[in-house]
Every structure is written in structure tokens, then in C-alpha cells.
Amino acid sequence: MKNSTSSTKELSAEEQEGLLTILEKRFEKNRKRHENLEWSKIETKLKSNPEKLWSLNEMERTGGEPDITGYDEKTSEYLFYDCSAESPKDRRSICYDFEGQESRKEHKPENNAVDMALSMGIELLTEEQYQELQQxxxxxxxxxxxxxxxxxxxxxxxxxxxxxxxxxxxxYHNGAQSYYAARGFRGVLKV
Structure with missing residues (x-):
């Protein structure tokens, strides 16, 4: 998926349909991640939340392969996690947050995980969510x-x-200023 140029963080109708097609195929291919959920209900909710579709597109565009991993009964929200086999490729070689990024004396990366997630409209996974994903x-x-x-x-x-x-x-732990070619971040989007 391409990055939408709209400053309103909305996808064109064509981009929406393309993304929904990708998400539906992934949903059907990976039924074990969401055995008791129905795509038609999810699609309806997505179509009524264009800003969430934009965030899902950002997850997809950066290599996250977002998929539904559950439904939160308390909040009536579907949970989309980055389900790519490895940490999303276009979100690697970054520090943890801006403070860590700025504290580097040299070889500063272009971005950091916290700010990238925020700009995408998603949150970094918590330790508990990461453990759930691994199940x-x-x-x-x-x-x-x-x-x-x-x-x-x-x-x-x-x-x-x-x-x-x-x-x-x-x-594990590391200094927030550290970054590695094989370390990125995974996110969650609640819809």
C-alpha cells in the first residue's frame, strides 16, 4: 500500500478497498488468530472509522502485516497487531523514544519507536500483548x-x-538510545 498524501489521514476510496482486500485475505488465511470473529462485522466497523483504516494502512505500508488478534469485550474493540514474522522492516534501526534518540552524540537514527507509533496512530505492544502475540x-x-x-x-x-x-x-533491557538493524517495534490498533 502506498502512503496516502492526504493531510487528513484518510485513504481514498480506491486505497480503502485495496487495504480491505489485503486484510480480508490475511483474516481468512490466519483463522486460528481469530476463530470466533466474523469479517463482515469487522469490515463494517473499519468502514465507519476511516482514521483507523489510515493507521492500518501505515502498519501495512511499513511491513507490519496487521491482523486481528482478538476482541475486547469491555471496550467493544477489535485488536489489530503487527503479525509480520519479523519486526516490521521499515520500522527498524530506531531508538526507543525521542529522548533516547537525542541523547546520542553521533550516528543518530532518523526516528524512534514511540514517535513513529504515535504518528501512525498506533501504540507499541505491552509486554503482556507481546506474550499474547507469541501464542x-x-x-x-x-x-x-x-x-x-x-x-x-x-x-x-x-x-x-x-x-x-x-x-x-x-x-530484555537496553539503553533507550541504542538501535540495531534487527530491532524495530510492533504495534496495536484498537478499532
């Missing part, structure tokens, strides 16, 4: 993904990331 398959076997970091850790200069190695999910 649906093996993700980040060769890469890692920044995840939401508790304020008390971030205040001390750290940030959390996670990956899947040796048949286990690992959550």
Missing part, C-alpha cells in the same frame, strides 16, 4: 521489537524489547 505463532525469531517500557525503567535510561529464541519469549 499465535513464533514472531521475531531473527529480530527483536521494542515494547512499552514502564516509567520507572525509562526514568533510569532503560527501555524494554522482546524476541523469540530457543522456543521461548525473552524480554
Amino acid at each position: 499465535l505463532g513464533n514472531f521475531d525469531a531473527k529480530t527483536s521489537s521494542w515494547i512499552q517500557t514502564p516509567a520507572e525503567i525509562r526514568k533510569l535510561g532503560g527501555a524494554l524489547f522482546a524476541d523469540f529464541r530457543y522456543d521461548h519469549v525473552f524480554v
Whole structure:
């Protein structure tokens, strides 16, 4: 999907239809992620939330392969997670947040995970959400993904990331200013 040039963060009718086709095919191909959900209800909700479609397009455009991973009964929202096998390719080589990015003396990356997610209209996965995602398959076997970091850790200069190695999910820490070619971030969008 291309990046919509509209400043209103809305897709054209053609872009919407193209994205909905991709999402429906992924939905059908990966039924185990959402066995009790119906595409027609999801599609109706998506069509009535054009700004959410724009965010899903951003997830898709940057390599996230968003798919529905559940439904929150309390909030009546569908949950879309980045379900690409590895951390989304166009969201790698970034620091955790702007403060970490700015603290680098040299070789500053162009962006950071927190600001990218915000600009896309999504949130970084929490540790709990990352664990839930790993129940649906093996993700980040060769890469890692920044995840939401508790304020008390971030205040001390750290940030959390996670990956899947040796048949286990690992959550680690690093300085928020660090960045690696194989580390990006995964997001969640609630619709």
C-alpha cells in the first residue's frame, strides 16, 4: 500500500478497498488468530472509522502485516497487531523514544519507536500483548521489537524489547538510545 498524501489521514476510496482486500485475505488465511470473529462485522466497523483504516494502512505500508488478534469485550474493540514474522522492516534501526534518540552524540537514527507509533496512530505492544502475540505463532525469531517500557525503567535510561529464541519469549533491557538493524517495534490498533 502506498502512503496516502492526504493531510487528513484518510485513504481514498480506491486505497480503502485495496487495504480491505489485503486484510480480508490475511483474516481468512490466519483463522486460528481469530476463530470466533466474523469479517463482515469487522469490515463494517473499519468502514465507519476511516482514521483507523489510515493507521492500518501505515502498519501495512511499513511491513507490519496487521491482523486481528482478538476482541475486547469491555471496550467493544477489535485488536489489530503487527503479525509480520519479523519486526516490521521499515520500522527498524530506531531508538526507543525521542529522548533516547537525542541523547546520542553521533550516528543518530532518523526516528524512534514511540514517535513513529504515535504518528501512525498506533501504540507499541505491552509486554503482556507481546506474550499474547507469541501464542499465535513464533514472531521475531531473527529480530527483536521494542515494547512499552514502564516509567520507572525509562526514568533510569532503560527501555524494554522482546524476541523469540530457543522456543521461548525473552524480554530484555537496553539503553533507550541504542538501535540495531534487527530491532524495530510492533504495534496495536484498537478499532
